[in-house]
Amino acid sequence: MSTILDEIVFLKKQEVEARRAHLSPAELATRVTDAMPVRDFCRAVMSIDPTTSVRVIAEVKQKSPSGGVFMESYDPAVLAYQYAKFGASAISCLTDMPFFGGRIDDIGRVRNAVDCPILRKDFLIDPYQIWESRYYGADAVLLIAEILTDERLQEMMKLSHELGMTTLIEVHSSQNLSRITALLDECGWQQCLLGINNRNLATLKSDLTNCIELAGTLQNTSRVVGESAITSNADLVRLREAGIHIALVGESLLRHSDPGVALHELLGGS
Secondary structure, rough: OOOHHHHHHHHHHHHHHHHHOEEEEHHHHHOOOOOOOOOHHHHOOOOOEEEEEEEEEEEEEEEEOOEEOOOOOOOOHHHHHHHHHHOOOOEEEEEEHHHHHHOOOHHHHHHHOOOEEEEOOOOOHHHHHHHHHHHHHHEEOOOOOEHHHHHHHHHHHHHHHHOOEEEEEEEHHHHHHHHHHHHHHHHHOEEEEEEEOOOOOOOOOOOHHHHHHHOOOOOOOOOEEEOOOOOOOOHHHHHOOOOOOOEEEOOOHHHOOHHHHHHHOOOOOO
16 A cells, blocks of 8 residues: 555656756756855754753745645745744755645755754655755755665765765654664764654654654664654653654644744743
8 A cells, every 4th residue: 555655755756857857967966066065964953961952953844745734825934034033953944845835945045044054854765866955055864764775875875974964864663763773883873863753654643652662772862853743842851851852843833823933932932
């Protein structure tokens, strides 16, 4: 039985081929030499004092398969500015159009609006997209374990690091957690973060206990990012108590009439 992820990846392969035909890999690599300097994403989100805080990567997107349309008038730069103003340590920028309402050039618009580093969040399946991410101004990229073989994941991770970017490697299950931690133990954790997503890819339902339980199997959780199902400061406290000090938050902020204020409240402001 196919899932929404299968549909997204099928369309993403077609999209990559179309973009490659429009701008050749050789020309893209040439253009990267003039790209803006990379900012240190890991440093921005790894808490100075993890015993007392959780740092938030706040997400900009217009819609999602699980949440529908959040904003009819969507301006990622304005949204990112609000997040940065109210305490975001970094911005996650969705660049998938069909399912999330994003565009690749949203990265540049966000970068012009904020000083904090930017994660390109998309369904990256080809090294071409890594070059593309760097050219458009991303400081980090999301790599989803469920859609990449070990060989392709290592290839894209290596290229990302050569281009100076951080990789956030995302898993959803215990099987992929074991697989990815073994790979990172072999290849090295430098410039890597490990995202544990609380959303079930088959049902799209989310449960915060997923990342808490999976993180509990790890010896070191300093680079773990809890993703999805984070709606309140109490949830951040639960993550911190489980040794998770980085959270990626999107839908709970976007459902609020003022996402910046929602982030302030999430971080414990009043």
